[in-house]
Amino acid sequence: MNKKQLFEQIKSKKSFLCVGLDPVLENIPQHLLSHEDPVFEFNRQIIDATKDLCVAYKPNTAFYESGGLKGWESLLKTWAYIPEDIFSIADAKRGDIGNTSAMYADAFFNKEKSGMSFDAITVAPYMGRDSVSPFLKYENKWVILLAATSNEGHNDFQLLQTPKGKLYEQVIRISSTWADSERLMYVVGATRGSEFANIRSLAPDSFLLVPGVGAQGGSLAEVCEFGLNDHCGLLVNSARGIIYAGKGEDFAEKAREEALKLQLEMQQILEEAELI
Numbered sequence: 001m002n003k004k005q006l007f008e009q010i011k012s013k014k015s016f017l018c019v020g021l022d023p024v025l026e027n028i029p030q031h032l033l034s035h036e037d038p039v040f041e042f043n044r045q046i047i048d049a050t051k052d053l054c055v056a057y058k059p060n061t062a063f064y065e066s067g068g069l070k071g072w073e074s075l076l077k078t079w080a081y082i083p084e085d086i087f088s089i090a091d092a093k094r095g096d097i098g099n100t101s102a103m104y105a106d107a108f109f110n111k112e113k114s115g116m117s118f119d120a121i122t123v124a125p126y127m128g129r130d131s132v133s134p135f136l137k138y139e140n141k142w143v144i145l146l147a148a149t150s151n152e153g154h155n156d157f158q159l160l161q162t163p164k165g166k167l168y169e170q171v172i173r174i175s176s177t178w179a180d181s182e183r184l185m186y187v188v189g190a191t192r193g194s195e196f197a198n199i200r201s202l203a204p205d206s207f208l209l210v211p212g213v214g215a216q217g218g219s220l221a222e223v224c225e226f227g228l229n230d231h232c233g234l235l236v237n238s239a240r241g242i243i244y245a246g247k248g249e250d251f252a253e254k255a256r257e258e259a260l261k262l263q264l265e266m267q268q269i270l271e272e273a274e275l276i
């Protein structure tokens with residue numbers, strides 16, 4: 001899916017919601033545990049209940065890899081179940097020397113080899129250009145580079161001053177010479193409210209993947225005040241706040257209710273910004 005198509009989806013659904021599919025077996029409602037693949041069944045019902053309210057799904061691969069072979073199978077089935085017109089993000093946070101990154105790119109983009117072909121993958125920028133470029137070799141696929149993350153430890157490295165500004169600012173400046181905003185997005189945590197104006201000045205046209213609303217306490221209104229651009233430019237992710245809204249047989253309905261709250265808030269924001 002390209003940038004224009006993504007914005008079209010945002011306009012037609014009046015939403016820039018990304019639902020995080022981060023299932024933990026221990027938190028899955030009891031009644032699903034008798035299914036052959038409880039993790040996939042959980043995701044299937046969450047997707048069915050939210051697919052008209054969101055424009056993206058983001059399975060974080062850690063939640064599948066931790067289950068070994070079975071977990072990987074659940075990820076494959078989940079990817080295959082995500083509707084074609086919904087942006088799919090493998091939140092894998094990969095990045096290594098070039099030939100290794102090429103294997104990671106195959107794992108998430110090359111359906112013939114791996115069985116999966118996500119629209120995008122999250123990548124750590126730390127190893128530099130040749131660790132990121134193998135992902136960019138796939139046409140029509142996106143790299144989402146970690147810039148200003150939502151976690152407490154973001155200040156250990158990301159805020160370090162370099163002669164040309166903070167380290168995360170340099171990540172954005174330098175990486176924007178590797179690919180344009182048609183291929184590259186940045187992760188900016190919703191908890192980094194005060195940095196959004198700065199990030200927008202560095203990456204005015206880029207989509208930002210914004211995790212951290214819901215369970216991590218980030219504010220959607222604050223993110224949008226400086227984060228919106230003329231094609232929305234935001235994909236706001238919530239996982240636990242949506243998928244664990246209910247713990248009983250009605251978990252999917254409860255998930256829908258939470259997703260709907262965010263979608264309605266997003267609709268109002270898009271209307272006020274005259275984007276829809």
Ligand SMILES: O=C(O)c1cc(=O)[nH]c(=O)n1[C@@H]1O[C@H](COP(=O)(O)O)[C@@H](O)[C@H]1O
Binds near residue numbers: 022151238
């Ligand atoms: O790359 C990410 O998606 C990510 C970056 C970041 O800075 N913070 C962050 O929380 N995430 C991911 O976004 C999701 C957040 O989940 P919830 O806190 O449950 O909504 C998890 O999959 C995290 O790994």
